[in-house]
Amino acid sequence: MERILVIGSGGQLGSELTEALKEKWGTENVVASDINDPRPEQAKDTFIKLDVLDKEEIYAVIQEYKITQVYNLAAVLSAVGEKKPHFAWKLNMEGLFNVLEAAKDLKLNKVYWPSSIAVFGPTTPKKDVPQYTICNPTTVYGISKLAGEQWCDYYRSKWGVDVRSLRYPGLIGYKALPGGGTTDYAVDIYHKALEGQTYECFLSENTYLPMMYMPDAIRATLQLMDAPEEQLSVHTSYNLGALSFTPEEIAASIRKSIPDFKISYAPDFRQQIADSWPDSIDDSQAQQDWGWKPAYDLDGMTGDILKNLKALKEEGHFA
Ligand code: AKB
Numbered sequence: 486m487e488r489i490l491v492i493g494s495g496g497q498l499g500s501e502l503t504e505a506l507k508e509k510w511g512t513e514n515v516v517a518s519d520i521n522d523p524r525p526e527q528a529k530d531t532f533i534k535l536d537v538l539d540k541e542e543i544y545a546v547i548q549e550y551k552i553t554q555v556y557n558l559a560a561v562l563s564a565v566g567e568k569k570p571h572f573a574w575k576l577n578m579e580g581l582f583n584v585l586e587a588a589k590d591l592k593l594n595k596v597y598w599p600s601s602i603a604v605f606g607p608t609t610p611k612k613d614v615p616q617y618t619i620c621n622p623t624t625v626y627g628i629s630k631l632a633g634e635q636w637c638d639y640y641r642s643k644w645g646v647d648v649r650s651l652r653y654p655g656l657i658g659y660k661a662l663p664g665g666g667t668t669d670y671a672v673d674i675y676h677k678a679l680e681g682q683t684y685e686c687f688l689s690e691n692t693y694l695p696m697m698y699m700p701d702a703i704r705a706t707l708q709l710m711d712a713p714e715e716q717l718s719v720h721t722s723y724n725l726g727a728l729s730f731t732p733e734e735i736a737a738s739i740r741k742s743i744p745d746f747k748i749s750y751a752p753d754f755r756q757q758i759a760d761s762w763p764d765s766i767d768d769s770q771a772q773q774d775w776g777w778k779p780a781y782d783l784d785g786m787t788g789d790i791l792k793n794l795k796a797l798k799e800e801g802h803f804a
Contacts, residue, residue, distance in 0.1 A: 487594065488514050488551050492537050492584070493558035494527070495519035497663040497672075498599065498656060498702065502556065503527075505703045516550050520559070524661075537580035540587075547591050554710075556597040557584040563603050564755050565665030566626035577629035581636060588646045596648040597710055600634050600722035602695055603627035604652060605763050613767040616724045623761045634721035641720045649709050650722035651702075654729075654766065657786065658699030659794040662803070667758045671696055671735055674748070675790050678739045679798055683747040687755050690733040690748075693764035697727035698786040701779045705771075712775035719770055726766035727779035728786070738787040 489510055494503040494517035507515045507530070517527055518535035531550070535542060537559035546552065559580050566573035581598060588596045605614055606621035622628050630652075640646040655668025663669040670686050671694075677684035688694075697705075705725055709717075730738075736748040771777035781789070797803065 486510070486514060487553045488516075489554050489556065490516045490518060490546060490550065490552040491556045491558065492518050492535060492543075492580075493560070494532070495521050495524055496558055497658060497661045498653075498699075499556075499558045500524065500527075500661040501658055501699050501703055502558070502706060503530075505707060506556070509707065516546065516552065518546070537583060538576065540583040543583050543587050544591065547587055547593070553594045554596070555584050555588065555593060557581060558599060560599070561626065562664060562666040563601075563624045563626040563758050564667050564669070566624055566629075567754065567758070570625040573625045574629055577626065578632065581633045585636065585640045585646060585648065588648065589640060589644045594647065595710060596646060597706065598633065598637060598648060598650050600630045600650050600652045601627070602652055602654050602762050602766065604631040604634065604722070605761075607761045609763055611764050613765050614724065614763045615767050616719060616770045624758055630722075637722070638720045647714060648720075649717070651705060651709060651725045651771075652722045652766075653702060653725060654695035654697045654727060656699055656702050657696055657790070659790045659797065660699070667755045667762075668694055668696060670732060674732075674735060674739065675787075675794055676803065678743050678746045679791065679795055683749055684736075685749050685751050686732045687751065687753045688732055688759050689752045689756060690750050691731050692756070692759045693729050693731050694759055694762060695726060695729050695764070695766045697725070697779065698781040698789070701727050701781055704780070705777055708775055708777065709771075716774050718774055723771045723774075723777075724766050724768045725771055725777065726768040727781065728783055729765045730783050734783065735787070738783050739791070741784065742788065742791050
């Protein structure tokens with residue numbers, strides 16, 4: 486039986502992954518932690534306040550709760566990172582080092598650490614980006630993810646730390662709000678559509694980006710963590726693909742359920758970030774090594790989000 490520590494359990498990915506891990510390993514075997522207070526639905530869980538920059542506390546928690554696996558999800562994302570570049574570098578890199586060091590010193594079974602399509606840059610091929618390609622990120626977030634991937638590989642080859650990672654596309658979920666990314670528009674847009682408002686998009690109408698519905702992202706993460714080590718051939722971070730669309734295409738998908746939905750465009754500094762990222766991802770290595778296959782297309786995701794988010798809003802969430 487594994488005992489799991491999730492660092493950053495209150496975030497967009499953390500809140501859903503923590504639930505999935507509780508289902509898999511049992512609530513009593515999952516310790517949720519975040520720098521912020523627990524969300525109301527986390528109140529009854531084992532929750533501790535934890536700063537990923539506090540190395541001593543991380544070691545103490547791992548020992549006290551007899552943790553065997555750590556999921557380090559604490560990060561400053563692309564858009565916020567450009568406003569606070571030095572802090573983004575500090576949090577993203579030192580946080581990773583603290584967890585990798587703990588894994589080495591305390592002999593953890595496994596570590597999970599997310600990377601991102603932000604490792605790619607303007608000279609990366611735009612379409613079907615291969616696993617091994619030119620990576621020249623232009624954001625601090627992307628630079629920290631690229632460096633982090635290499636450090637994960639280093640800790641594995643030098644000290645045998647079993648650290649696993651996925652290059653997530655933009656993640657789209659309805660249960661929690663994203664925090665400070667360039668792909669966040671694809672979550673915000675559903676909220677505005679259900680509130681009967683026009684959505685002013687901060688990216689231009691034809692900006693293609695790789696995206697993924699949260700249930701696919703959760704399934705991919707658990708599948709990778711379950712895969713036998715000898716099946717894994719990528720020890721930096723796996724390319725992971727699902728869908729690609731533009732703001733205009735997601736608006737059209739919403740209009741199939743909400744015909745009078747309107748979108749307008751006012752691109753800001755995030756446009757340049759989006760323009761530096763690829764349109765689509767080749768994830769054949771993930772397919773081959775551990776059987777990755779996404780389940781949702783754009784209309785399938787839109788239908789599911791509109792139905793579930795509507796119900797949550799009616800219950801008073803996000804008020
Ligand atoms: C962001 O937009 O910064 C993130 C990401 C693609 O990693 N969602």
